[in-house]
Amino acid sequence: MPDVLAGRKPAEPLVLRANVGDVVGITLRSALVDQSENKFYTKVGIHTHLVQYDVQSSDGAVGGLNYETSVRPSLRWDAAAGKLVPLSDQIGEFEEQVHYRWWCDVELGTVYFHDHSRLRESLPHGLFGATIVEPEGANYTNPVTGKPLYHSRDGRVTGSVGGHGLAVADIWVDKGNSTGRSFREFVTLFDDSNQIHDKYTINLRMRAAGAPSGKAPRQRDRTAPLRRS
Numbered sequence: 001m002p003d004v005l006a007g008r009k010p011a012e013p014l015v016l017r018a019n020v021g022d023v024v025g026i027t028l029r030s031a032l033v034d035q036s037e038n039k040f041y042t043k044v045g046i047h048t049h050l051v052q053y054d055v056q057s058s059d060g061a062v063g064g065l066n067y068e069t070s071v072r073p074s075l076r077w078d079a080a081a082g083k084l085v086p087l088s089d090q091i092g093e094f095e096e097q098v099h100y101r102w103w104c105d106v107e108l109g110t111v112y113f114h115d116h117s118r119l120r121e122s123l124p125h126g127l128f129g130a131t132i133v134e135p136e137g138a139n140y141t142n143p144v145t146g147k148p149l150y151h152s153r154d155g156r157v158t159g160s161v162g163g164h165g166l167a168v169a170d171i172w173v174d175k176g177n178s179t180g181r182s183f184r185e186f187v188t189l190f191d192d193s194n195q196i197h198d199k200y201t202i203n204l205r206m207r208a209a210g211a212p213s214g215k216a217p218r219q220r221d222r223t224a225p226l227r228r229s
């Protein structure tokens with residue numbers, strides 16, 4: 001993390017893996033920084049696609065009458081200590097955090113997830129990732145070291161081994177549980193840095209039909225009509 005923050009190492013996308021039949025449990029806390037780009041009010045959540053979950057408690061989006069499933073910052077990076085520390089001594093054990101549960105009942109392969117709180121600001125900075133739903137009973141190793149890809153304690157995944165990236169993995173399939181074969185997996189995630197508002201790609205700015213348009217937004221894809229509400 002310090003190398004990423006200092007620009008010495010590129011940030012790598014987060015890739016989670018789970019097998020068919022697994023329940024993914026995630027605890028999310030934030031160390032984002034309130035600053036002008038996010039109007040001094042960051043919020044972040046993890047909204048996933050495809051897998052099963054309770055939309056009221058694990059949706060990760062701020063919407064409707066759902067329970068709040070995004071978080072304000074509760075951690076900050078302490079450069080001297082070289083670790084994340086509570087943002088405030090006052091917060092103590094009541095640090096803001098949220099728990100998500102996803103049920104992986106189908107071998108879906110790539111499942112996209114992303115922040116759904118301040119996505120106009122967070123997605124261009126890479127706050128998205130993927131869960132790969134692997135065959136039942138699979139194990140994952142690092143193709144370079146041959147070691148397990150994830151640390152686990154008491155049956156819970158607690159991080160990646162040796163800080164290696166997670167986009168490439170060997171997936172060992174237990175034939176007793178699956179008809180599939182073992183394979184090497186490459187997960188590709190790309191962020192084209194296009195802003196999803198204002199003037200690039202899809203225009204998500206709502207404008208009442210017939211309302212004066214003012215200065216017409218520029219669209220790179222001229223075949224996609226502006227959305228109207």
Ligand SMILES: [Cu+2]
Pocket residue numbers: 047049114
């Ligand atoms: Cu989405």
